[in-house]
Amino acid sequence: MSSLAIASEFIRSSDELRAVLEVTQIVNKSLDSSPQTSPETRDRCVLLVVSHKDDWDLTEEGCLFVCKHRWMRSTSTGVAGANAHPPRSDELDIQKVLPIYGEFAVAMSQTKREILELRSSIVNSAVTAPKSVLEQPRSVITLNITPAEGLAHDNGTPLTFAAEDVEGLKQLLSECKSLKEASELDGSEVVNLAQSTTHFNWIKPYFSKKTTIAALTSVPQDLRQVNQPLLDRLSPSCAGHMGDDHADVRVMRDDWIRVQAKEASRRGKQSLTIRLGTFNVNGKMPTQDLSSWVQGNVQNKVNDPSAEPKSASTPSLPPLAKVSPLVLTRNPFDWIIRRQSSKTKVHEVPVKEDPLARVDEEHPDDPDMLVFGFQELDLSTEALLYSTSNTREDAWCHAIFASLGEKATNYDKLASKQLVGMLIIVIVKRSLKPCFGDVKTSMTGAGILGVLGNKGGTAIRVSFTPPRPPSTLDWTSSNSVNQPGPTTLTFVNAHLAAFDEMVDKRNSDFHDLSRRLTFENSAYSNSSLKEHSEEKSDVVDHVATQTIGLNPPLNVYEGDAVFWMGDLNYRVDVQDHEMRRTLRNEEWETRDKFDALLCFDQLKKAIHSKKAFFGFQECQISHMPTYRFSPGLMMDKLGYDLKRKPAWTDRILYMHGSGCQITPGSYTGHPQITLSDHRPVSAYCTVQVDLYDLDEHRVNIVKRFNEVSHLDSESDKGGLKIEETLIDFGQIHYGKSVERRLVIRNIGKSPRAFRFVPVQLDSPIHPEWIQIHPMTGILLGEETTEILLQADVNDSNAQHLNSGDKDLDGTLILHTMLGKDHFVSLSAEYQRTCFANKLSWLTRLRGPIRSFKHAADLLPESHSRNAPKEIIRLVNWLMTNNATSEQIFMETGKEDVIDIIRECLDTGDEFPYSPQTSDTQTRLAFASTLLRLLNSLPEAVIPSHLHPRCLEMSNRDEAFEVLDELHPAAVNVWISVTAFLHFVSQSLKEEQVRRIASVLAPILLRDDITSAALPIPPNEKSKFLMYFME
Amino acid sequence: MSKQFQFKLVLLGESAVGKSSLVLRFVKDQFDDYRESTIGAAFLTQTVTLDDQTTVKFEIWDTAGQERYKSLAPMYYRNANCAVVVYDITQSASLEKARTWIRELQRQADPSIVIALCGNKLDLAARRQVSQEEAKKYAEEEGLMWTETSAKTGEGVTEIFTEIAKKLPLTAPSAARAGARTGGPATRTGVDLNRQSGSAPGQPDACNC
C-alpha cells in the first residue's frame, strides 16, 4: 500500500486528509551528518496534514501529524535477519501532533551539496518557499517545523526532516498555509491538547486508540458487566429515537475486541482446583481435628458431591426416592424444571467433557489451592480495638496444615489477611507457587460506624499463570505459548450484619464491601504504560495519562473470577417452628425440602431480586443449616439452639467471566466439627484457566481494534443488508419450536454494529412468541451473519395467544448503529392448543379449540361445561382401555404418539388409537398426555392456597370437604381423574399405588412458586390424594 | 460567529413516489433509476446554508411507504419539526395517500410541525395525473407549503429544503463552539441527541456561549 492509501485509511471519516509527505527525520543535527547518507529506516516518517471542519460552527482546524509506519512484528526475534528490515505494515503510529496555529511554521532549505547556500535560503517567517528551491526537482530539501507554541518550549530546536518529493512538499506547504490562515486562534493563546475541550478536540479519537488498547490489555473487565447481556448495557433506544449510539458503539466494540482477542489467543484450557472453606469459629481455638473440612474426601471428589463423607451427626436422610420424575433419563417433566427455573436459577449441571489437563499433573487429585475464611477469630475487646497479635492466625494456620496430614509438605501459605476476627488464608501447592503472583490484599470494616472491624471483609487477589507447557521445544509452532498469560482470581471473606431482621443491613454491607474492597493496580502502570513510553510518543502518553489516570484501583470484580464466602448471616424467612418441622421431616426428599426452604432464604431472595449478590452463583445446597448449635440444654432434637432459628448463614458463592468457567464439585457442611456454634462449610471447584500467550493476546487486541476502529464513524457507504425481510414461520404449534434464520450482510467495507430496538421505549423488542439470538452484533466489512429467530409456544404464552387472533404478526427493528433502521416482518399461523389454559376457560369452549375464533364464541359462564372435554376424553379413553397398568404414569409414552393425541384434543378429531388396544405404549402415551395437560394448567387443580387445608384432613370424608372450595370445573376434573386412579389402583399393589400418588400429587397440588407460604411436604400431598384413590 | 440550528425532518408518502430519491438528491446530489423500496427508515443528515451567518442542519428520517409499515411511521414523525409529504404527479392515488398522511400529522404530530407537500417526478409532466391547480388549492386550504420537484433532474429539490429551513423558527442560536463542550465528536453528538429528544420542537438550543 502506498503511504497515501495507508494515510487515507488512517484518517477518520469526519476529518480530511490534505497532504501526505514521506520524509526522513534528522535526529542528530550536526553538520557532518548529511541526510543523503542512507538514512536509518527507523527515522523514516510520514507527515500528514489533517483538517477537521466543525459540524456546528463550521470552523476549520488543522494539524500536522508526524507518523511512523509500524513494522511487522518480527517473528524471529534476535535470530536471523538482523540486517533485513522487518516488513512495513499497513499501519501508522502517531509520533507527534502539531496543531496549526500561533507560531506554527514550516521553513525549508535545500540541503544538497551547497550547504552554505542552503543556510542563506532558510525562510524563517512563513510557510512559503523560495521558488529557486522548489524548482530543483531532484534535490533533497530540509524542513524545519516550528510548533505553535514557539521554539522556547522545545529547547529551541525545530523538528527537522528531509524530503525528496517536491510535489508533495508543495502541497503540504500550501495546505499548512491555508489552515494557518483559517485558524481562529489568536497567536498568543497556547492550547493544551490533552485538556482543551474547545480546540483540537477532534484529534482525541486518534489517541483513544492507544488508551483503549491499553485499557483493553491491562484492565480486566468488571465481571458484573461481563455477565450482563450486552443489550442491557446499551442506552435505551427505539424506532426513530436513537440512543447514545456513539457511546453504545464503544461498549459493543470493546466487548467484541475482548472476546475475539481472547478467543484468537487461546491455545487451550487447564484446570485448577480449589478447595474453599468458611468457618465462624466463635472465638474458639482449634481444638478439634479439621481434616474433613480442610481435606474432605480426597478420593475422586471432582464433580462428585456425594463423595463428601456423610457425617454421623447428620440426621439420616432418606435416600433419593427411586421414582422421582426429575431423575428419569427421558424426563417427561422437563417443563417442571422450566417452570421452576423461572424463579430459581437453574443449578449448573457439570457437563461431562474430556477432562482438561490439570495445572499440576503430579498430584491431580489434590486441590491446587486452599482458601479458608474465618470469622470471629477473636472476640475479645482488645482484638477489636488493637488488632495486633496474630497468634490466633498462627494457631489456625497450624491447625490447617496439621489437618493436611502427610500432604502438608506439599503446600505453602501464599498470603493471608486479617481484620480483627476476619481472616482469609490462601495456601497453594508448593510446586505451583511460582505460578502465583501479583498478590494483593484488601480489607474493610462494615461494623459499627462502618469502620470498627467486628463486621466487614478481607480479600486477596492473586494471579495464576499456568506453567509454561513442556512442549516449548517446538516453539515455532503456532500452538506454542511462549509467555502464558495470567488468570486473576479474587477471594473475599466477609462477615455481614447479624439477626433475622437485619437483611437490609446485610444487603447494604455487601454493597459497601463491593465498593470499598479494592486493590492497588500495579500491573497497569508497570506493563502497559512502560510500553507506551518506549514508543516515545509524548503527546500520546500525555493524553493517555490524562484520560485514564494512573493506577485506577481494582475492585473485587475486576478479574477473571471472584469467590465470596463467609458468615453472610442471611436467614430463612419461614416461621421458626415450620423451619424446624421441615428440617425434621424425613419423608421429604432432602434436596426438594432444602429447595423449598431456600425459596425463603434471604440470600437467595436478595440475589433474585437483585438487591445484593446479583450475578453470584452458589452450588446446590444439600447440607443442613450451619447455624446455630448450642451445646447446652436449650436445643432441639437436631441440636439447633432453640433461641435462634436455624439458617444457612455460612456460604460460599462465586462469579466468573466467560473465559474462566467454574465447575462446582462439592458444597457441604461439616457437622462433625462441633467446636463452634456454627458448622464449617467447604466447597470444592474446578476453575478452567485459559492457556494463552500474553504477547499474542496483545497483538490480537490491537489487530481486532484496528478491524473495528472505524465503527463509530458516521459513514454512509454500504451498510447492512437483510436478505429476506419477510419471515413466515408457517404454522406454529404448542411445544414445537420453529426456527428461521435472518441473514444480515454487511455490503460495505467498514465494520458495522447493530442491535434490535423496540417500537417504543417501553415496548418489547419482539413479540412474546419469538426469541432472537443474538440481539446485538458487529459485522466486519463484507461479512455475513445469521440471526436465529425461534418461534416458541409454551406454557407461559399459550394462554395469551389463545385469546387473540390466530394470524400472528410483528415487526422487528434492526438498528444499524449510527445509521439506518431495517424492518423485518414476521408472520405465523398460530395453532391453538388446549394446553396451558384455565379450566374455567376450557369449559366455556363450544367445540374443539381449533374452531374457536374469538371471545364471542365462548359459552356464557352459566352454560359452561362440567369439565373440559379434552380431559374427559383422555380419562374416558384410559378407563376403556384394558392394557396393563404396571408402568402407568411411571414411564413416558412415545413423543410422536403424545403429539398425535394432543393434536386430536386440539382439533377434535377421533384418536387414531382404539381403546381396545392392548399396547401398553399407547396407554402410557395417553397417561403422559393427561399428566402434561394437568401440569400445564396455569393454576393447579387444587390451588396452593388450599394446600394447608389438605394438610388438616385426616380421612376421606374430610378430604371431600376441600372440594367445596374449588371451581366446579376443577371439582369435576379432580373427581374424574381420581376415579380413574382409584380404578387403576385396584389392580395394583399398595407400593405401586403409593408411587402413582407420589407422581400425581405434586401435579394436582402443584405449588405456586410465587406464593409467600412454605409449600406443604410432598408426602402430605400424596396422603391427601390417596384418600380418593383407595 | 455563525449560528447553526438543528431540526428533525421526516419524509412520508406512498411507496415509490420518490422519497428516498429526493433525499439522495438532496444529500448526495445523485439519482438512481433503480432504487430498492425502503424497508425501515434511513437516517441521514444534511446542512443548508441560509446566509453567511446561519446554517440549518437537518436530521432526516426517510420512512418506508409500504402499507405494512404504516403503524411504525408515528415513531419517526414524533418530535419531528418538519415533514415533507411526497406524492407522484403521475399517480393521482398517491395524492390521496398524501392527504391521509397530512390529516394524520395534523392530528398526531406536534402542533407546530411545518408540513410541505411535494409533487415529485416533475420530469414526467407529460404523464401528469395531478394538476398543479388541484394540489396547490389543497395546500393553500390546509396552510401547507407546496412545490413540485424532480429527484431525477434535481429540479426544485434543494429549494424545498431551503424553503422549509426558512420557515422554521430560528429564534435561538445553537451551541456554537460552546465553552463547556467536552470530548470529541462522539460526545458532541451525544449532546445533540439529548437536546433533540429533550427540548421542545422549534426551540433548537439555548445559547450557552
Ligand SMILES: Nc1nc2c(ncn2[C@@H]2O[C@H](COP(=O)(O)OP(=O)(O)OP(=O)(O)O)[C@@H](O)[C@H]2O)c(=O)[nH]1
Ligand atoms: N422519473 C422519475 N423517477 C423518479 C423520480 N423520483 C424517484 N423516481 C423513481 O421512482 C422509483 C421509486 O423511488 P423511491 O425513491 O425508491 O421511492 P420511495 O418513495 O422511497 O419508496 P418507498 O421506499 O417504497 O416508500 C425509483 O425507481 C426511482 O428511480 C423522479 O423525480 N423522476
Ligand SMILES: [Mg+2]
Ligand atoms: Mg424509500
